[in-house]
Amino acid sequence: MFEYAPAPESRSIVDIKPSYGLFVNGEWVDGENRNKTVNPATEEVLAEVAWATEAEVDSAVGAARTAYEKVWSRTSGRERAKYLYRIARIIQERSRELAVLESIDNGKPIRESRDVDVPLVAAHFFYYAGWADKLGYAGFGPSPRPVGVAGQVIPWNFPLLMLAWKIAPALACGNTVVLKPAETTPLTALLFAEICQEADLPPGVVNIVTGAGDTGHALVSHPGVDKVAFTGSTDVGRAIARAVAGTRKKLTLELGGKAANIVFDDAPIDQAVEGIVNGIFFNQGHVCCAGSRLLVQESVYDEVLASLKRRMALLRVGDPLDKNTDIGAINSAAQLDRIRTLSEIGASEGATQWSPPCSLPDRGFWFAPTIFTGVTQAHRIAREEIFGPVLSVLTFRTPAEAVEKANNTPYGLSAGVWTDKGSRILWMADRLRAGVVWANTFNKFDPTAPFGGYKESGYGREGGRHGLEAYLDV
Amino acid sequence: MTATATSAFADIGRSDAALRTFLHGLPGVDQVGAEQRAAMLGTRSIKTTAKAWAIDLAIRMVDLTTLEGADTPGKVRALCAKARRPDPADPEAPAVAAVCVYPSMVPVAAEALRGSGVHLASVATAFPSGQAPLDVKIADTRAAVAAGADEIDMVISRGAFLSGRYAEVYDEIVAVKEACGDAHLKVILETGELATYDNVRRASWLAMLAGGDFIKTSTGKVPVAATLPVTLVMLEAVRDFRAATGRQVGVKPAGGIRTTKDAIKYLVVVNETAGADWLDPDWFRFGASTLLNDLLMQRTKLRTGHYSGPDYFTVD
Numbered sequence: 001m002f003e004y005a006p007a008p009e010s011r012s013i014v015d016i017k018p019s020y021g022l023f024v025n026g027e028w029v030d031g032e033n034r035n036k037t038v039n040p041a042t043e044e045v046l047a048e049v050a051w052a053t054e055a056e057v058d059s060a061v062g063a064a065r066t067a068y069e070k071v072w073s074r075t076s077g078r079e080r081a082k083y084l085y086r087i088a089r090i091i092q093e094r095s096r097e098l099a100v101l102e103s104i105d106n107g108k109p110i111r112e113s114r115d116v117d118v119p120l121v122a123a124h125f126f127y128y129a130g131w132a133d134k135l136g137y138a139g140f141g142p143s144p145r146p147v148g149v150a151g152q153v154i155p156w157n158f159p160l161l162m163l164a165w166k167i168a169p170a171l172a173c174g175n176t177v178v179l180k181p182a183e184t185t186p187l188t189a190l191l192f193a194e195i196c197q198e199a200d201l202p203p204g205v206v207n208i209v210t211g212a213g214d215t216g217h218a219l220v221s222h223p224g225v226d227k228v229a230f231t232g233s234t235d236v237g238r239a240i241a242r243a244v245a246g247t248r249k250k251l252t253l254e255l256g257g258k259a260a261n262i263v264f265d266d267a268p269i270d271q272a273v274e275g276i277v278n279g280i281f282f283n284q285g286h287v288c289c290a291g292s293r294l295l296v297q298e299s300v301y302d303e304v305l306a307s308l309k310r311r312m313a314l315l316r317v318g319d320p321l322d323k324n325t326d327i328g329a330i331n332s333a334a335q336l337d338r339i340r341t342l343s344e345i346g347a348s349e350g351a352t353q354w355s356p357p358c359s360l361p362d363r364g365f366w367f368a369p370t371i372f373t374g375v376t377q378a379h380r381i382a383r384e385e386i387f388g389p390v391l392s393v394l395t396f397r398t399p400a401e402a403v404e405k406a407n408n409t410p411y412g413l414s415a416g417v418w419t420d421k422g423s424r425i426l427w428m429a430d431r432l433r434a435g436v437v438w439a440n441t442f443n444k445f446d447p448t449a450p451f452g453g454y455k456e457s458g459y460g461r462e463g464g465r466h467g468l469e470a471y472l473d474v
Numbered sequence: 475m476t477a478t479a480t481s482a483f484a485d486i487g488r489s490d491a492a493l494r495t496f497l498h499g500l501p502g503v504d505q506v507g508a509e510q511r512a513a514m515l516g517t518r519s520i521k522t523t524a525k526a527w528a529i530d531l532a533i534r535m536v537d538l539t540t541l542e543g544a545d546t547p548g549k550v551r552a553l554c555a556k557a558r559r560p561d562p563a564d565p566e567a568p569a570v571a572a573v574c575v576y577p578s579m580v581p582v583a584a585e586a587l588r589g590s591g592v593h594l595a596s597v598a599t600a601f602p603s604g605q606a607p608l609d610v611k612i613a614d615t616r617a618a619v620a621a622g623a624d625e626i627d628m629v630i631s632r633g634a635f636l637s638g639r640y641a642e643v644y645d646e647i648v649a650v651k652e653a654c655g656d657a658h659l660k661v662i663l664e665t666g667e668l669a670t671y672d673n674v675r676r677a678s679w680l681a682m683l684a685g686g687d688f689i690k691t692s693t694g695k696v697p698v699a700a701t702l703p704v705t706l707v708m709l710e711a712v713r714d715f716r717a718a719t720g721r722q723v724g725v726k727p728a729g730g731i732r733t734t735k736d737a738i739k740y741l742v743v744v745n746e747t748a749g750a751d752w753l754d755p756d757w758f759r760f761g762a763s764t765l766l767n768d769l770l771m772q773r774t775k776l777r778t779g780h781y782s783g784p785d786y787f788t789v790d
Contacts (some may be wrong), residue, residue: 002750002753004520005521006521007519139749268502
């Protein structure tokens with residue numbers, strides 16, 4: 001047997017402080033309330049972090065307002081681009097540090113934070129830096145104006161990447177921001193604040209307020225905020241939509257999903273299986289656009305299932321900092337509970353649960369990669385977002401049935417189609433009600449491609465030229 | 475069950491039409507996906523004990539090769555000595571799997587390898603182009619076997635394959651296999667000339683259906699030799715072939731694998747594609763010449779903690 005020896009990435013490159021304040025107006029201020037953030041792989045306490053109060057959020061919004069009116073809205077696009085390029089380069093220079101810290105705080109494997117998250121973060125800043133002095137050519141009029149102060153609330157699944165999706169276009173368009181990272185994953189956003197200082201970004205252009213739901217509520221309902229951007233659960237998204245209803249605030253929401261990954265009988269089976277695995281087990285399944293419903297054409301069901309199980313048996317679950325780890329830790333005890341609860345419901349509703357034999361660490365939050373077969377549209381695990389490494393397998397016979405089942409969900413964030421037939425890809429993409437349709441691949445992201453949802457997966461687009469619209473007064 | 479399955483597959487070789495139906499019915503290979511999978515496996519980090527184990531295994535899998543017009547008996551004897559005992563400074567270093575030479579050099583090599591347990595492979599069938607009449611290829615093969623080769627590396631007729639004359643390729647492999655007698659037959663697909671992964675998968679199945687004991691990527695004589703994704707596709711083919719017929723077929727990437735780092739990437743791909751059953755010199759080989767010295771150098775580094783210069787390792 002080829003046993004891979006442990007290959008841990010060194011964590012000596014990161015310097016986690018015992019305690020962090022809030023980043024307001026280019027400076028660190030102590031917060032009144034403090035809470036702990038833990039490493040989900042070990043439950044070790046990493047640092048104490050401020051949970052911003054309403055008054056602290058108010059001062060951050062005030063700083064952003066001043067910076068907007070006095071500095072950033074008067075800075076030319078070409079000058080703004082210089083700052084964004086500088087930030088992008090510093091991210092590249094400090095990429096190992098950012099990747100290690102992301103894996104420690106979030107639980108995702110270092111292979112993913114190193115090869116996916118951090119390179120995409122840098123790419124986003126580079127991409128929107130390029131737009132900053134070309135906004136007049138983006139199709140929103142000859143000289144589009146920024147919106148003002150953006151209040152941004154991001155989730156814990158891709159802490160740094162979601163920060164980049166929010167901050168890069170906002171700054172490129174001339175807005176200032178107050179960003180609240182998730183309470184379980186604040187550390188890379190705080191390191192990003194240091195990067196803003198290192199890049200000499202004018203004070204107040206980027207403000208980071210850490211905290212939980214109350215802090216987020218204070219931010220999105222603050223009257224000084226002109227634009228609210230949120231990525232997270234559909235429930236919280238609804239609450240935010242209610243909070244901003246009747247105000248002048250612009251709003252974009254990127255919410256949950258229950259994507260169908262559709263495998264036709266003429267698909268490249270080996271690559272489709274890779275795509276299924278990547279679709280649901282990438283980032284422990286903590287992906288809003290995860291391919292959590294597998295729809296397989298009945299004629300290749302046995303073959304696909306056998307290949308999938310063989311492939312799943314190779315997944316390496318464990319230490320997120322080991323360079324050979326494929327699946328890391330579940331981000332929090334609360335999320336682990338939710339995954340367990342929904343899995344138990346899946347089993348009790350009659351679906352068949354299967355996981356490969358794999359040993360999980362004793363401490364920390366872990367869930368083995370799992371598939372449910374014999375799932376029908378009526379099962380809760382086929383309808384509700386689990387946000388974990390749990391795949392529901394369904395079958396179909398005809399393309400029309402695949403479309404019908406894929407669209408039979410309140411969500412509509414993404415979908416995958418696997419077939420060797422180009423015309424069928426286009427036929428499917430026309431009919432699938434999903435913001436992204438991947439063909440013969442899955443979970444591919446690029447700063448040039450707009451991303452966003454239909455139906456209860458939210459509205460507005462992030463990324464690409466389309467992503468500028470949310471941050472321009474148009 | 476297996477016997478029935480095998481005989482069902484035996485019928486496929488009867489005609490171009492049957493072969494075409496079967497080979498074109500195999501699932502396609504998505505180029506982007508296959509290359510991504512290979513690249514991802516290439517990022518596996520193999521350290522310390524795992525690395526030591528992999529290096530020794532890789533040495534045992536080397537088909538130490540010299541296929542030059544300038545080959546002489548002296549050069550081949552030197553190569554055979556190196557194959558038996560790769561590192562004169564370290565008797566613990568394992569011997570390689572085989573020596574691979576042109577048919578004219580087989581008698582010299584057979585003499586030099588006698589009693590060593592190192593296999594003797596000979597390329598045959600108008601290597602490397604394969605552009606000769608079938609009876610010449612057969613005679614080439616018989617001569618090599620008669621002179622003492624116990625492994626034959628044949629080339630398929632790429633022209634016939636690319637123009638869809640699958641039965642011609644099939645029949646040729648069957649005939650060469652017959653001429654091999656007890657010798658093992660490695661079928662070189664020359665994947666660099668097949669151009670697509672779909673073709674690599676089809677040629678792999680064709681070679682296995684016709685009775686090849688090994689499928690091999692390349693002659694090393696065309697610009698594109700072994701690559702990681704091509705080897706991945708071939709490993710998927712041997713895995714699926716065993717599942718369908720019960721017969722296990724080996725895989726040999728050849729050409730362009732020069733460093734320990736590369737060799738370990740291949741072993742990771744074997745491990746996570748075909749599985750541990752193929753991690754054995756009977757089922758996986760490296761066709762290489764310069765690779766061996768890098769493996770020995772890395773082996774010494776792991777053992778002693780420091781690098782020795784290339785002068786401490788023998789040229790072939």
